[in-house]
Amino acid sequence: xxxxxxxxxxxxxxxxxxxxxxxxxxxxxxxxxxxxxxxxxxxxxxxxxxxxxxxxxxxxxxxxxxxxxxxxxxxxxxxxxxxxxxxxxxxxxxxxxxxxxxxxxxxxxxxxxxxxxxxxxxxxxxxxxxxxxxxxxxxxxxxxxxxxxxxxxxxxxxxxxxxxxxxxxxxxxxxxxxxxxxxxxxxxxxxxxxxxxxxxxxxxxxxxxxxxxxxxxxxxxxxxxxxxxxxxxxxxxxxxxxxxxxxxxxxxxx
Amino acid sequence: xxxxxxxxxxxxxxxxxxxxxxxxxxxxxxxxxxxxxxxxxxxxxxxxxxxxxxxxxxxxxxxxxxxxxxxxxxxxxxxxxxxxxxxxxxxxxxxxxxxxxxxxxxxxxxxxxxxxxxxxxxxxxxxxxxxxxxxxxxxxxxxxxxxxxxxxxxxxxxxxxxxxxxxxxxxxxxxxxxxxxxxxxxxxxxxxxxxxxxxxxxxxxxxxxxxxxxxxxxxxxxxxxxxxxxxxxxxxxxxxxxxxxxxxxxxxxxxxxxxxxxxxxxxxxxxxxxxxxxxxxxxxxxxxxxxxxxxxxxxxxxxxxxxxxxxxxxxxxxxxxxxxxxxxxxxxxxxxxxxxxxxxxxxxxxxxxxxxxxxxxxxxxxxxxxxxxxxxxxxxxxxxxxxxxxxxxxxxxxxxxxxxxxxxxxxxxxxxxxxxxx
Numbered sequence: 001x002x003x004x005x006x007x008x009x010x011x012x013x014x015x016x017x018x019x020x021x022x023x024x025x026x027x028x029x030x031x032x033x034x035x036x037x038x039x040x041x042x043x044x045x046x047x048x049x050x051x052x053x054x055x056x057x058x059x060x061x062x063x064x065x066x067x068x069x070x071x072x073x074x075x076x077x078x079x080x081x082x083x084x085x086x087x088x089x090x091x092x093x094x095x096x097x098x099x100x101x102x103x104x105x106x107x108x109x110x111x112x113x114x115x116x117x118x119x120x121x122x123x124x125x126x127x128x129x130x131x132x133x134x135x136x137x138x139x140x141x142x143x144x145x146x147x148x149x150x151x152x153x154x155x156x157x158x159x160x161x162x163x164x165x166x167x168x169x170x171x172x173x174x175x176x177x178x179x180x181x182x183x184x185x186x187x188x189x190x191x192x193x194x195x196x197x198x199x200x201x202x203x204x205x206x207x208x209x210x211x212x213x214x215x216x217x218x219x220x221x222x223x224x225x226x227x228x229x230x231x232x233x234x235x236x237x238x239x240x241x242x243x244x245x246x247x248x249x250x251x252x253x254x
Numbered sequence: 255x256x257x258x259x260x261x262x263x264x265x266x267x268x269x270x271x272x273x274x275x276x277x278x279x280x281x282x283x284x285x286x287x288x289x290x291x292x293x294x295x296x297x298x299x300x301x302x303x304x305x306x307x308x309x310x311x312x313x314x315x316x317x318x319x320x321x322x323x324x325x326x327x328x329x330x331x332x333x334x335x336x337x338x339x340x341x342x343x344x345x346x347x348x349x350x351x352x353x354x355x356x357x358x359x360x361x362x363x364x365x366x367x368x369x370x371x372x373x374x375x376x377x378x379x380x381x382x383x384x385x386x387x388x389x390x391x392x393x394x395x396x397x398x399x400x401x402x403x404x405x406x407x408x409x410x411x412x413x414x415x416x417x418x419x420x421x422x423x424x425x426x427x428x429x430x431x432x433x434x435x436x437x438x439x440x441x442x443x444x445x446x447x448x449x450x451x452x453x454x455x456x457x458x459x460x461x462x463x464x465x466x467x468x469x470x471x472x473x474x475x476x477x478x479x480x481x482x483x484x485x486x487x488x489x490x491x492x493x494x495x496x497x498x499x500x501x502x503x504x505x506x507x508x509x510x511x512x513x514x515x516x517x518x519x520x521x522x523x524x525x526x527x528x529x530x531x532x533x534x535x536x537x538x539x540x541x542x543x544x545x546x547x548x549x550x551x552x553x554x555x556x557x558x559x560x561x562x563x564x565x566x567x568x569x570x571x572x573x574x575x576x577x578x579x580x581x582x583x584x585x586x587x588x589x590x591x592x593x594x595x596x597x598x599x600x601x602x603x604x605x606x607x608x609x610x611x612x613x614x615x616x617x618x619x620x621x622x623x624x625x626x627x628x629x630x631x632x633x634x635x636x637x638x639x640x641x642x643x644x645x646x647x648x649x650x651x652x653x654x655x656x657x658x659x660x661x662x663x664x665x666x667x668x669x670x671x672x673x674x675x676x
């Protein structure tokens with residue numbers, strides 16, 4: 001057993017070391033209580049649906065989400081009819097047709113979310129030179145994940161005394177460097193939620209962060225559920241293996 | 255092996271095959287009857303774990319390669335297709351990506367076990383050297399694998415590491431251009447990294463076969479570091495060690511599964527979920543955690559060429575380790591002074607790893623320099639000198655002796671006759 005302890009200890013030390021890779025300078029991002037965090041946490045589908053509404057009505061004006069097919073939303077509780085209706089609200093380019101011309105058609109669930117701009121240059125030209133990043137993986141592409149997204153979306157402030165913000169830039173408490181090209185776009189009651197939830201800025205930020213967590217990792221719920229089963233199985237197997245080993249080695253003097 | 259060979263299998267088909275190609279005799283000899291010292295502890299299971307990790311990496315990697323596209327315009331998106339659209343693609347990729355970290359954890363523990371119990375000493379020098387070759391190949395494979403998703407850290411990590419070769423005078427720049435297949439890290443670089451990332455695991459597999467072949471010539475070392483004197487000191491590999499290793503492997507799999515299912519991105523870097531952009535440099539370019547001690551050594555030396563040489567030297571010194579250690583006593587158990595320094599070395603490597611993750615300035619730079627100094631001091635000065643000066647504790651007569659007389663590990667000295675070295 002002592003040897004085993006050594007082994008586990010060594011592994012723990014090695015992993016602690018790995019954690020060091022994450023330790024870094026910068027502003028402290030407050031952590032939120034997410035229904036999807038932890039081993040048994042799953043995505044709050046109602047919240048994610050509200051978050052989709054915020055994305056559609058607010059974020060999508062500037063931000064693309066081009067890696068995500070519309071059908072992905074079946075994972076937050078939309079049925080096939082609803083998905084077709086959501087898809088029909090978008091137009092995508094198709095073609096060329098028999099005349100050799102590209103044309104627009106209503107989207108189907110298999111299509112990916114269309115981008116608001118034709119290319120990065122067009123996006124910059126419309127946004128004062130700043131490029132609104134793609135949101136497909138945003139919840140995994142920033143240190144702090146969804147906590148950072150929430151902090152960022154609720155972190156717009158008047159610049160403190162002595163800080164001058166450049167033209168066309170905005171002060172955000174949590175953005176690295178504090179000056180960001182994106183204005184504060186979440187307003188109280190800026191959207192009207194179908195389920196009657198009051199659309200405070202915090203609520204919208206919470207919901208859209210939940211939604212972006214879902215689209216960044218649509219299989220997260222399935223992953224955790226499989227993980228619980230796998231680990232329970234392994235624990236039982238480990239018990240059986242240990243019993244076998246004890247039985248087998250009991251006749252060996254060592 | 256030309257001598258007459260008498261198979262002893264009851265199945266006539268097996269006998270027929272074995273008398274023409276003795277693979278069954280070989281397997282029986284190497285994995286069934288193979289005598290293991292009966293006093294080995296769970297640290298000896300890490301070799302089996304490493305072998306299992308190699309198989310897991312090759313198996314998951316094969317199926318990932320069927321879905322992956324090695325092109326700078328498509329690589330990032332093809333990985334996301336694996337994550338989103340391929341059936342259980344997310345599982346394959348997370349098992350593979352976290353598997354790399356697990357493989358290194360296992361191999362590092364395996365390596366330090368060899369250091370502690372003197373497994374590199376005669377007659378196991380070639381066994382040890384083959385192990386260091388495997389470590390080098392693993393590092394190259396892991397580095398190139400990390401480039402494949404073509405995220406920001408992939409691109410900039412590849413740029414930084416390949417640029418190291420430019421430190422060499424005259425040949426440096428042509429070497430870098432040759433590695434890149436162009437004048438920057440670009441599509442030809444990604445293509446060749448993918449080809450090599452697919453090839454190298456099979457090279458590792460071949461060296462592992464040699465590693466095991468060399469092991470089975472000398473036999474396994476054990477915590478006492480003395481040779482097995484006969485059957486009373488050993489147990490057959492199967493079932494005793496297969497079951498013991500099996501238990502250790504399952505415990506290890508629990509840790510592995512915890513990462514795969516509950517923290518799959520903990521060991522990665524968020525920047526690698528941003529597509530590679532040659533025009534935007536990340537604030538801090540940090541290698542994967544298993545390279546951090548070497549990264550710290552690289553940055554600790556103020557001169558670029560010196561840093562590169564020190565980093566490669568940190569591995570190179572392991573190749574000559576069997577001849578640097580002048581003590582003929584294998585196990586640290588009987589080396590009271592060296593045993594302390596072994597733990598200093600472990601601490602030194604951990605501190606170097608931590609320092610490697612910090613910006614190379616201020617106190618961390620100083621700490622990395624002290625760590626780098628100790629690392630080389632340990633191998634180049636301490637080991638040769640201590641072997642001559644240290645007075646080892648008396649070794650037990652045999653593996654069975656200290657236990658059969660009812661004593662524990664501590665009682666070894668009391669029962670054993672005082673012996674000269676070895």
